[in-house]
Amino acid sequence: xxxxxxxxxxxxxxxxxxxxxATDIDRYLQLDGYKAVQKALVxxxxxxxxxxxxxxxxxxxxAGFSTGMKWSFVPKQSAKPKYVLCNGDESEPGTxxxxxxxxHDPHTVIEGAMIAALAxxxxxxxxxxxxxxxxxxVIMQKAIKDAYARGFLGKNIFGSGYDLDVYWHGxxxxxxxxxxxxxxxxxxxxxxxxxxxxxxPAVVGLWGGPTVINNAETLAAxxxxxxxGADWYAKLGTPKNGGTRLFCLAGHLNRPGVYExxxxxxxxxxxxxxxGGIPNGRTLKAVVPGGSSTPVLLPEExxxxxxxxxxxxxxxxxxxxxxxxxxxxxxxxxxALRTIKFxxxxxxxxxxxxxxxxDWLKKTLTRFHAGAGLKKDIDNIYYLAxxxxxxxxxxxxxxxxxxxxxxxxxxxxxxxxxLDGKPCPFEKLGVAEPVLA
Amino acid sequence: MKFSxxxxxxxxxxxxxxxxxxxxxxxxxxxxxxxxxxxxxxVIAELAQRLDLTELEVRNVISxxxxxxxxxxxxxxxxxxxxxxxxxxxxxxxxxxxxxxxGIGHKGTxxxxxxxxxxxxxxxxxxxxxxxxxxxxxxxxxxNAKMDQILDEYKKKGTQ
Numbered sequence: 001x002x003x004x005x006x007x008x009x010x011x012x013x014x015x016x017x018x019x020x021x022a023t024d025i026d027r028y029l030q031l032d033g034y035k036a037v038q039k040a041l042v043x044x045x046x047x048x049x050x051x052x053x054x055x056x057x058x059x060x061x062x063a064g065f066s067t068g069m070k071w072s073f074v075p076k077q078s079a080k081p082k083y084v085l086c087n088g089d090e091s092e093p094g095t096x097x098x099x100x101x102x103x104h105d106p107h108t109v110i111e112g113a114m115i116a117a118l119a120x121x122x123x124x125x126x127x128x129x130x131x132x133x134x135x136x137x138v139i140m141q142k143a144i145k146d147a148y149a150r151g152f153l154g155k156n157i158f159g160s161g162y163d164l165d166v167y168w169h170g171x172x173x174x175x176x177x178x179x180x181x182x183x184x185x186x187x188x189x190x191x192x193x194x195x196x197x198x199x200x201p202a203v204v205g206l207w208g209g210p211t212v213i214n215n216a217e218t219l220a221a222x223x224x225x226x227x228x229g230a231d232w233y234a235k236l237g238t239p240k241n242g243g244t245r246l247f248c249l250a251g252h253l254n255r256p257g258v259y260e261x262x263x264x265x266x267x268x269x270x271x272x273x274x275x276g277g278i279p280n281g282r283t284l285k286a287v288v289p290g291g292s293s294t295p296v297l298l299p300e301e302x303x304x305x306x307x308x309x310x311x312x313x314x315x316x317x318x319x320x321x322x323x324x325x326x327x328x329x330x331x332x333x334x335x336a337l338r339t340i341k342f343x344x345x346x347x348x349x350x351x352x353x354x355x356x357x358x359d360w361l362k363k364t365l366t367r368f369h370a371g372a373g374l375k376k377d378i379d380n381i382y383y384l385a386x387x388x389x390x391x392x393x394x395x396x397x398x399x400x401x402x403x404x405x406x407x408x409x410x411x412x413x414x415x416x417x418x419l420d421g422k423p424c425p426f427e428k429l430g431v432a433e434p435v436l437a
Numbered sequence: 438m439k440f441s442x443x444x445x446x447x448x449x450x451x452x453x454x455x456x457x458x459x460x461x462x463x464x465x466x467x468x469x470x471x472x473x474x475x476x477x478x479x480v481i482a483e484l485a486q487r488l489d490l491t492e493l494e495v496r497n498v499i500s501x502x503x504x505x506x507x508x509x510x511x512x513x514x515x516x517x518x519x520x521x522x523x524x525x526x527x528x529x530x531x532x533x534x535x536x537x538x539x540g541i542g543h544k545g546t547x548x549x550x551x552x553x554x555x556x557x558x559x560x561x562x563x564x565x566x567x568x569x570x571x572x573x574x575x576x577x578x579x580x581n582a583k584m585d586q587i588l589d590e591y592k593k594k595g596t597q
Contacts, residue, residue: 094522
């Protein structure tokens with residue numbers, strides 16, 4: 001359904017089977033499918049973990065934590081069953097990569113989850129897909145069924161004596177459920193409200209058992225690492241940032257799309273060469289580099305390597321790989337309002353700083369954008385956001401606060417231009433409508 | 438309360454996937470809603486009983502998830518994304534267009550019950566923005582003209 005794109009600079013690892021008919025299990029097998037898990041079945045679990053550690057694979061959901069390290073935190077012995085949980089609740093604005101993986105290569109996610117299970121000694125894995133992605137759930141359910149029919153899943157997989165079940169699970173519309181502890185709550189049939197940590201999921205997770213939670217793209221990379229080797233994968237990227245990742249180019253671009261590029265690819269080049277630059281002869285105003293929760297970058301800040309450490313050094317985050325490009329016709333106040341409106345809508349309401357903070361930010365920004373802002377509102381917006389940072393049980397509060405602070409800090413002048421009943425300078429009609437009623 | 442055979446076999450299978458019955462709740466609610474049109478009192482009572490929950494516990498979960506509803510929607514639920522990536526490429530204009538064409542606002546339903554309209558958060562179509570989901574079907578890289586055409590097609594399909 002979603003259109004595929006390509007660019008000569010792409011390095012196709014995760015996307016190598018896109019458009020190849022690999023939803024069909026026979027086709028997947030022809031394309032080296034289920035070879036990695038068979039290799040992993042005869043490896044000592046610690047070797048699998050070390051291989052993934054050495055590959056430099058870091059969590060593709062946004063936090064960028066070392067995947068191998070995460071796996072190593074799972075206790076070897078556990079009285080309770082251990083679980084693997086694939087996070088396919090993709091919903092960070094700007095991000096649409098897991099969709100392509102599920103659509104074109106569902107078996108690779110199953111295989112990645114299987115290898116994770118072998119590495120930590122788990123016999124049950126769940127693949128959680130957001131409710132809106134119904135057609136992908138259909139594809140995934142079929143893929144799982146086909147794998148069972150071949151004896152790749154269930155009792156005694158590949159004749160190894162190891163039992164391993166992989167199940168599909170579906171959501172029903174909630175951004176917060178993409179947060180790992182809320183994801184577990186949702187899978188347990190509850191409201192997606194985060195859990196207090198510690199204990200971390202690796203120790204106490206699903207139904208109290210040790211649980212590894214990885215993003216779908218992270219798990220999709222695992223079979224390639226097991227087959228190609230840690231060194232090969234690590235060398236595709238930059239130091240400590242192994243491999244490639246799916247970058248979702250969106251916004252004001254000539255060639256938006258999902259491109260697989262090496263970690264550390266230059267952001268400026270990504271926008272102007274891969275994404276084809278800004279349409280209609282306009283100029284670049286700002287870039288949100290890693291999904292809506294990441295602080296905005298100015299045009300003079302984008303000559304950077306897109307890996308976790310370099311983007312952090314530039315004061316933002318690589319996040320979930322959603323690169324949203326804004327041209328010079330974009331009103332930053334309106335953009336900030338739309339961003340915060342999202343977080344206000346998605347806040348689960350559990351932590352007061354997030355619930356009240358996002359609500360007040362939405363109200364203030366709505367008023368501000370409508371031309372009824374006060375000068376002190378600008379500092380108040382920043383102050384409100386600052387007081388949410390680090391004060392919530394899950395990162396949703398931070399996700400709302402960080403971009404807001406960056407908008408105020410980097411575009412203060414534009415906020416000032418909305419003062420004193422002046423119409424939004426970017427609205428043609430001269431009457432600024434609030435983004436939402 | 439009668440569900441389809443497909444629902445029943447999926448439900449029975451899902452229960453075997455988890456150590457607790459309750460775990461099947463969220464996806465089951467969505468499948469039940471798809472069949473019944475909404476999570477009516479009857480559906481809630483039925484699922485609560487099947488999953489060893491109180492009706493209140495089920496309602497508590499329903500109110501959390503944005504796709505779940507206790508009130509019936511139109512046959513075709515037009516969900517327009519206006520989140521950042523779609524907004525930059527005309528998502529709000531598309532929403533206005535839909536409002537005008539259908540004569541309803543956010544969460545409204547047309548009198549003939551054919552369409553309902555919803556402004557939704559990111560649906561994961563950012564690189565193909567602006568995008569709309571009608572029920573579960575994605576429509577991407579839209580313009581007002583394409584939107585008109587899509588609405589016409591659904592109207593035709595729905596009145597046949």
